[in-house]
Amino acid sequence: MNIGLTGGIACGKSTVSSMLVRRGALLVDADQIAREVVEPGTPVLASVIERFGADLLLPDGSLHRKKLGERIFGDQEARKALEGLLHPPIRATMRARMEAYAASDPDKLVVVDVPLLYESKLQGMFQQVMVVYIPRELQLQRLMGRDKLTQEQAEKRLASQMPIEEKRALADYVIDNSGSLEDTERQIDKFWTERGLL
Template sequence: MILVGVTGGVATGKTTVATMFRRYGAVVIDADELAREVVKPGKPAWRQIVRTFGRQILNPDRTINRHALGAIVFHDKKKLRRLEGIIHPRVAREQERLTRQASRSNPKAVVVYDVPLLFEAGIDKRVDKIAVVTADRDTQIARLKKRNGLTRTDALRRIKSQMPLSHKRRRADYVLDGTADRKRLAEEVSKILAELRST
């Protein structure tokens, strides 16, 4: 079994690439999905987040309002680290469980872990290969404005809260252009997968 970390910057096209890996037969584990799972109302991480950041970050249905929480942590590195300290260990345990499960069903599986903070959270040490999805900053800003309704200033703050893409590119086994047309991107993904399966 091979574990591939797919990462990049915010709004570079990681999810698109991960979806293509899934289409070609890889098992995909989505870190954001796991993070949403571990912070469901009443779970230990949810209780800790509410204790740390207050009840004003909750929606009426007691779920965490990601925008309200984001507005707090993306302005303050210390608070962001505190939040990551609550969520990351739980997400890591869940990812390891799902990876073991995939390996048991198919010992030759290619498991793709779609994770925004691969390097920042030290996950790069736990994967066999790394694929970085890149995009120019203007594209990232435009996507964040459209997708998340952020202002240019907030979009930039979110981009700058992550490790620069240039650093991630240098540490990658594969670099994919998240602004390339879908057909070309799909061909790249297919080629990477073929290479991984032949190792």
């Protein structure tokens, strides 16, 4: 069985994915794959540099991700161009890892952590989608605290994603991460037991 795991920024997806992994799930991390596809020497990195400029290369040959983020932030056309370069190899790698896990460990739950799952319309890749949820006000507070942002900066980040209430409404399974870690663990235990996972 596989599930797509998503949520909003600062909702606690990493916390939930690590709880699932501790119980024996296998993790495919889209953010990790996104870093891998632009490692020094990769064709994808060459394409990004060609499109966005050689000043995005650090002295060690790696991508200056923060600078790239600043360059595309608020520029719809640039963001779409970057997604066109990155998304196909990221999705192909995700699919290959899911298939490899399904073949080697058919009885295990495969969790695929995809931050922009709904925005990228990827729900069809998964048997079910789990959303990690916290109310928007708490999301804003946690994001400001975690990334040391002003309220205006945090609001802009939230506005770039589908609202968390919409994601919650689309989910097959919701984990409410607004309480204590123990409370979140209890919900994961319930999910694990209901699915008959070993």
